[in-house]
Amino acid sequence: VTADSSTPTIFDKIISKELPSTVVYEDDKALAFRDINPQAPVHIVLIPKNRDGLTQLAKADERHKDILGHLLYVAKVVADQEELADGFRVVINDGPNGCQSVYHLHLHILGGRKLKWPPG
Ligand code: 5GP
Numbered sequence: 001v002t003a004d005s006s007t008p009t010i011f012d013k014i015i016s017k018e019l020p021s022t023v024v025y026e027d028d029k030a031l032a033f034r035d036i037n038p039q040a041p042v043h044i045v046l047i048p049k050n051r052d053g054l055t056q057l058a059k060a061d062e063r064h065k066d067i068l069g070h071l072l073y074v075a076k077v078v079a080d081q082e083e084l085a086d087g088f089r090v091v092i093n094d095g096p097n098g099c100q101s102v103y104h105l106h107l108h109i110l111g112g113r114k115l116k117w118p119p120g
Helices: 010-015 062-081
Strands: 023-026 030-034 042-048 088-091 107-111
Touching (some): 010 030, 010 042, 030 062, 042 062, 062 088, 062 107
Antiparallel strands (some): 030 042, 042 107, 088 107
C-alpha cells in the first residue's frame, strides 16, 4: 500500500463505475456505497469523488475544509437513510497505525447493532 498522492486506488474504479458497488448516496462531490467486507449490519464507505491530494485525513489542508464538512454532513444524511436512529459510528482510519488500507480519504458509517467502545 502506498500513500503517494498520484497513485489510483480501487475507489477510482468505484467512482467511474468500472467496478460495481452498491451505491446508497451520490451527489456531485461525494459517493457512498456498501462496504464489501461489512463489520456491522450497516457498513457504508463515504468518499470524496475528487481525491485532490486527500489520500488520508493527515494530508488535509485549508482547501479541503469544504469537502470535509460536506462529507460529515452527508454521513448524517446516510445515517438517516439507513434508519440508524438508535445510533451509529463514523470512523476515519488514518495511516498504518489507524489500519488504513485504501489511500483515498473515506469515512466509515457503521451501525445496526450496539458497537463496542473502545475499538481495538
Ligand atoms: P480502510 O481499511 O482503508 O479504512 O477501509 C477501506 C474499506 O474499503 C474496507 O472496509 C474495505 O472492506 C473496503 N473496500 C475495499 N475494497 C472494496 C471494494 O472493492 N468494494 C467495496 N464496496 N468496498 C471495498
